[in-house]
Amino acid sequence: MGYKITAKTDLSPIDYFVEVEAPHVARAWKPGQFVVFITHERGERVPMSVYKAEDGKIGMFIRKLGKTSMQLYYEFNVGDELYSMVGPLGKPIDVKYYGNVVFASDAVCGQAENYATLKAMKEAGNYTISIQSFEDAARVYPEEFLAKPVADEYYLTTDDGSVGIKGNYLDVVKELIEKDKVDIIFAGGKLGTLAKLAELTRPYGIPTITTVRQIMVDGTGMCGSCRILYGGEVRFACRDGPMFDAHKVDWEDVLKRANRFLEQEKLARERYLEELRARGVI
Ligand SMILES: Cc1cc2nc3c(=O)[nH]c(=O)nc-3n(C[C@H](O)[C@H](O)[C@H](O)COP(=O)(O)OP(=O)(O)OC[C@H]3O[C@@H](n4cnc5c(N)ncnc54)[C@H](O)[C@@H]3O)c2cc1C
Ligand code: FES
Structure with missing residues (x-):
């Protein structure tokens, strides 16, 4: 039996929301953890952050980046089934009272984590x-998919200032620090911004x-693909993370390793497009 898609909708021209029935995953999931799905029998394993795990369903925000994310967008509809949904994987974050908790995000996975963590x-x-x-x-999500409902204080920024504050979350964080309003900060999204x-x-x-x-690859600490240098020691993002103390992460190494299959991914994307x-789908 597969995992039925119960909702799918555009978030922007490049991102979409998809919700999948997976009661065993939804029951056990905690903020900070991720899932791995496979679309069809011969598909690849795709790690994904979770936006919502409610009513036996897993909601995800996905960017149309390469072959698999586009295949799910163009070839799967509500009522269709995914071949596999594994999880929850990784370590949950420590949810407790800290005082003022900030979550900052500037890319699709971080936008999902923003809502889930702050809730x-x-x-x-x-x-x-x-x-x-x-x-x-144009890339701002519809109101109902933003993290506003779980935020006591909310900021929206755009690079070009076409809506909200002009700039990036780093600019807002700077101001909040100056006002002594940050007891702990969580963040997700572009790796380069996280390093900054x-x-x-x-x-x-x-x-x-x-x-x-x-x-x-496996998502369980067996293959070594996701290894990072953390406080001078090797850690696996899938097993020991994916959320880490950013001050201990070797970001230069992380950025180098994240881009190591770019050529192959570009080729797979072009072939699929x-x-x-040819099939008249796009
Ligand atoms: C813990 C975790 C959470 C993630 N959460 C999200 C999310 O919420 N939304 C989202 O859109 N994407 C998320 N990703 C990235 C997502 O897994 C990739 O975008 C996806 O695998 C792309 O596959 P593709 O075939 O469409 O593109 P590809 O052309 O195969 O890859 C495009 C880019 O996606 C990334 N990627 C590809 N394969 C993997 C992989 N096996 N593991 C990790 N990254 C990969 C790389 O940066 C790559 O350059 C997450 C990744 C991890 C590790
Ligand atoms: S994905 Fe294989 S060790 Fe993390």
Whole structure:
């Protein structure tokens, strides 16, 4: 038996929302953990952050990046089934009272984690501050998919200032630090920005917990694909993370390893787009 798709909708021209029935995963999932799905019998394993795990369903935000994410978008519809959904994987974050908890995000996975983390932190009695960054107005998600409902204080930024504050979440974090409003910060999204965030908060000693996305294969600590250098020691993002103390992460190594299959991925994407064009799907 597969895993039925119960909802699918566009979030922006490049991102979409998909919800899949997986009661055993939804029951056990905690913020910070991720899932791995496979679309069809011969498909690849795709690690994904979770936006919502409610009513036996897993909601995810997905970017149309390469072959598998586009295949799910163009060839699977509500009522169709995914071949596999495994999880929850990775370590949950420590949900407890910290005071002022910030979550900052500037890419699809981080936008999902922003909502999921702050929902739990708000329920734990924290004052929650959400910062969501997008490239421009066209890429901002519909209101109902933003983290506003779980934020006591909410900031939206765009790179070009077409809506919200002009700039990136780093600009807002700087201001919040100056106002002494950050007791702990969580963040997810583009790795380059996370590396900059680590440098921004380091001098202030502000606890900074960020997702460290790496290429994953098995997702259970067996293959070594997702290894990172953490405080001078090897850790596996899938087993020991994916959220880590950003001040201990070797970001230079993380950035280098994350891009190691770019050529092969580009080729697979181009071939798949050609196939879609030939079949008249796009
Ligand atoms: C813990 C974790 C959480 C993630 N959460 C999200 C999310 O919420 N939304 C989302 O859109 N994407 C998320 N990703 C990335 C997602 O797994 C990839 O975008 C997806 O595998 C792309 O596959 P593709 O075939 O469409 O593209 P490909 O062309 O195969 O890859 C495009 C890019 O996706 C990344 N990627 C590809 N394969 C993997 C892999 N096996 N493991 C990790 N990264 C990979 C690489 O950066 C790559 O350059 C997450 C990854 C990890 C590790
Ligand atoms: S994905 Fe294989 S060890 Fe993490």
